[in-house]
Amino acid sequence: MEIGLNHYLTLSAVLFSLGVFTVLSRRHAIVILMGVELILNAAALNFVAFSRFVAENLDGQLVAVFIIVIAAAEAAVALAIVLAIFRNFQTVYVDQVDRLQR
Amino acid sequence: MHETLSNLPLLSGLPAQVLVVLAMVSAGGIILGCIAVGGMFFIWSERKVAGYIQSRYGPMYVGGWHGVLQSLADGVKLLLKEDIWPEKADKPLWRMAPLLVFLGAFLSFVVLPFGPNFVGANLDIGLFYVMATSSLVVMGVISAGWGSNNKWALYGALRGAAQVISYEIPLGLALLPVVMSTGSLNLGTIIQAQAGWIHNWHLLNPLFFVSFWIYVISSLAEVNRVPFDLPETESELVSGYHTEYTGMKFAFFFLGEYADMFVVSAIGVTVFLGGWYSGIPALDVPALFPLIFILKSFFLVFVQIWLRWTLPRLRVDQLMYVCWKVFIPIALANLLLYGVIRTVLS
Amino acid sequence: MISGLIWFLFAGVSVGSAVVVATSKNVVHCGFGLLFTLLGVCAMYAFLGADFLMATQVIVYVGGILVLVLFAVMMTHRIESNRLRDELVQPVAALGAAALVFGLSMLMITRTAWDEKVPGEALPTTSSFGRAFLTDYLFPFEFASVLLLVAMMGAALITREKKEEEDQ
Numbered sequence: 001m002e003i004g005l006n007h008y009l010t011l012s013a014v015l016f017s018l019g020v021f022t023v024l025s026r027r028h029a030i031v032i033l034m035g036v037e038l039i040l041n042a043a044a045l046n047f048v049a050f051s052r053f054v055a056e057n058l059d060g061q062l063v064a065v066f067i068i069v070i071a072a073a074e075a076a077v078a079l080a081i082v083l084a085i086f087r088n089f090q091t092v093y094v095d096q097v098d099r100l101q102r
Numbered sequence: 103m104h105e106t107l108s109n110l111p112l113l114s115g116l117p118a119q120v121l122v123v124l125a126m127v128s129a130g131g132i133i134l135g136c137i138a139v140g141g142m143f144f145i146w147s148e149r150k151v152a153g154y155i156q157s158r159y160g161p162m163y164v165g166g167w168h169g170v171l172q173s174l175a176d177g178v179k180l181l182l183k184e185d186i187w188p189e190k191a192d193k194p195l196w197r198m199a200p201l202l203v204f205l206g207a208f209l210s211f212v213v214l215p216f217g218p219n220f221v222g223a224n225l226d227i228g229l230f231y232v233m234a235t236s237s238l239v240v241m242g243v244i245s246a247g248w249g250s251n252n253k254w255a256l257y258g259a260l261r262g263a264a265q266v267i268s269y270e271i272p273l274g275l276a277l278l279p280v281v282m283s284t285g286s287l288n289l290g291t292i293i294q295a296q297a298g299w300i301h302n303w304h305l306l307n308p309l310f311f312v313s314f315w316i317y318v319i320s321s322l323a324e325v326n327r328v329p330f331d332l333p334e335t336e337s338e339l340v341s342g343y344h345t346e347y348t349g350m351k352f353a354f355f356f357l358g359e360y361a362d363m364f365v366v367s368a369i370g371v372t373v374f375l376g377g378w379y380s381g382i383p384a385l386d387v388p389a390l391f392p393l394i395f396i397l398k399s400f401f402l403v404f405v406q407i408w409l410r411w412t413l414p415r416l417r418v419d420q421l422m423y424v425c426w427k428v429f430i431p432i433a434l435a436n437l438l439l440y441g442v443i444r445t446v447l448s
Numbered sequence: 449m450i451s452g453l454i455w456f457l458f459a460g461v462s463v464g465s466a467v468v469v470a471t472s473k474n475v476v477h478c479g480f481g482l483l484f485t486l487l488g489v490c491a492m493y494a495f496l497g498a499d500f501l502m503a504t505q506v507i508v509y510v511g512g513i514l515v516l517v518l519f520a521v522m523m524t525h526r527i528e529s530n531r532l533r534d535e536l537v538q539p540v541a542a543l544g545a546a547a548l549v550f551g552l553s554m555l556m557i558t559r560t561a562w563d564e565k566v567p568g569e570a571l572p573t574t575s576s577f578g579r580a581f582l583t584d585y586l587f588p589f590e591f592a593s594v595l596l597l598v599a600m601m602g603a604a605l606i607t608r609e610k611k612e613e614e615d616q
Contacts, residue, residue, distance in 0.1 A: 003455045005564045008492065009557045011459050015485070017550035018466040024542035025470070027535075030521055034469055034482050037513065041489050052496045053564050058576050061498050062585055065577070068501075068508050069592045073599035075513040079520040080603035086524040087609075095537075119450045195480060226572030227499050234503040237511030241483055244518055248476055260522065263515055270511065287574060 008049035016042035027093040029082045033075065040071045129222060133211045140364055141357040142173035148407045155411040183349035188251055191346065196249030200347065200354035202242030207361035209235040214368050215289045217378050217391035228289040229281065232369055233274055236324060239362065240266050243333065243343050246355075250346040258342025261418065262326060262333030268425045269323040269330075275433035276316040279440040280304050280373050289369075293377030300381030305374045309440050314374045316429050316436075318402075321366035323421070325359065328410040332418055367402035371395060375402075455495055462488025473535060479518045486510055497570025500577050 022035030051060020153160025165171025247259020334342035378391035468481030
């Protein structure tokens with residue numbers, strides 16, 4: 001069986017939907033972050049698949065590298081914010097963080 | 103490799119795809135065998151070196167000459183041991199951890215260049231790939247520490263993870279000047295740049311010499327060896343993240359650790375010590391290449407064992423100080439200096 | 449044929465572990481589920497001939513982001529008090545939304561006539577990456593490094609303990 005573009009796009013769509021599900025159904029801030037990582041990975045996979053099957057150059061892979069860079073920066077800042085919230089509110093559940101001050 | 107297999111008389115009738123699978127399986131088997139035999143040899147030599155450093159003999163009885171088969175006997179003992187797990191362990195993670203640690207070592211072995219045509223996979227990104235596989239070991243360590251449901255194991259795992267991801271930075275930065283000089287991440291190409299007399303070895307270039315020492319010391323931290331063995335300190339954390347493991351699972355951790363020691367030594371040999379070249383052009387015949395490469399790597403492994411029985415252990419804050427405030431600035435300055443010199447000279 | 453089977457194996461691993469991320473009640477299990485999803489995507493990059501990207505994925509995601517995530521999980525809980533749980537809230541609505549997203553993308557994928565070409569031999573990409581980063585993509589490359597520096601400083605600033613305020 002030949003693996004073509006549609007296989008990759010379908011896989012990516014599945015991962016993207018699971019990421020959306022995770023972001024929508026969770027309250028734990030770090031799990032929501034994991035859902036965001038799933039979504040970013042699905043997008044990067046699409047870029048790389050298109051760069052191989054349609055564009056036939058490296059541009060898609062370069063975009064995927066920048067996605068990974070952004071994901072790293074986002075994870076660092078988001079986790080720092082989670083730690084700060086935990087210090088101030090003693091919780092990591094986003095629905096319990098509903099006050100503007102301690 | 104599957105072409106070689108198809109030439110064997112017994113297998114010539116089989117379809118190509120079956121042969122590909124057979125080739126994959128046998129390549130995996132060969133690497134697994136190398137890791138097992140090498141690991142057992144290193145464990146034996148560690149005990150012998152420790153013995154002689156402490157004015158005793160070490161294992162002497164099993165296998166006749168100087169107890170060479172001691173590790174084999176220990177291996178059989180570990181295989182036959184009862185598999186005990188903590189009652190409140192997080193079972194999936196606990197079971198997965200030894201496999202992840204071992205997988206990291208196993209995957210690095212694939213690219214080690216024992217000779218120009220004697221390499222599992224001649225990847226274009228070889229050096230980068232080896233750095234990547236060590237990340238799997240970190241996940242295995244965290245998984246072991248968390249899954250054991252034991253505070254010593256968790257402390258050990260967190261220390262180990264923090265240490266390994268910190269020391270990956272000076273390790274990578276130390277290798278970069280050599281990569282700039284050879285213009286390739288392929289391990290074979292890096293070795294071929296050091297052909298000829300011994301003065302072509304990267305070690306003897308003054309800037310690479312600095313890199314080499316940063317690499318060697320960081321690699322000790324990377325494989326959790328003394329003086330950086332904080333994750334498994336026997337005297338305070340009762341051997342850290344693999345406290346709760348017995349039998350075969352413990353054997354996997356142990357083998358993975360010794361295989362990792364060999365991998366970092368082999369990468370050091372590849373990048374700085376001329377790889378499979380002996381330093382004397384007359385001795386560089388292809389038949390000797392794997393032997394020279396393995397002997398040099400064994401020497402670096404021996405240095406690691408030697409240090410373990412010589413140096414005391416560092417504290418966690420000293421460990422992090424050395425990494426972030428000494429090695430990373432020196433490695434960055436070294437990289438910059440090499441880039442400037444290279445630009446000026448060209 | 450065999451490479452197709454191996455492809456489905458890796459695709460199955462990434463989808464299965466993504467399901468673990470989406471549904472497991474234990475936060476640490478979610479983290480390790482994410483590990484296998486990332487490794488599955490990494491295998492996909494290998495199938496797509498993106499060797500440099502594959503190694504980058506493992507180093508940055510597995511060695512960096514995931515370790516950071518697990519550290520954060522362990523630092524934001526009292527380990528003894530078994531609070532590492534996260535129940536699913538509004539699972540039906542979330543499932544509906546996710547199914548809608550999936551349906552729309554599948555509709556898009558099947559209805560569009562992609563200009564799909566038969567790819568040639570996968571070549572090593574590292575040197576082309578280097579050239580692209582220092583020529584056509586120089587500005588995004590430098591911008592990304594500045595972004596990383598700012599993110600690092602910001603993260604350090606946010607997490608730093610404020611000693612004088614805690615005296616109140």
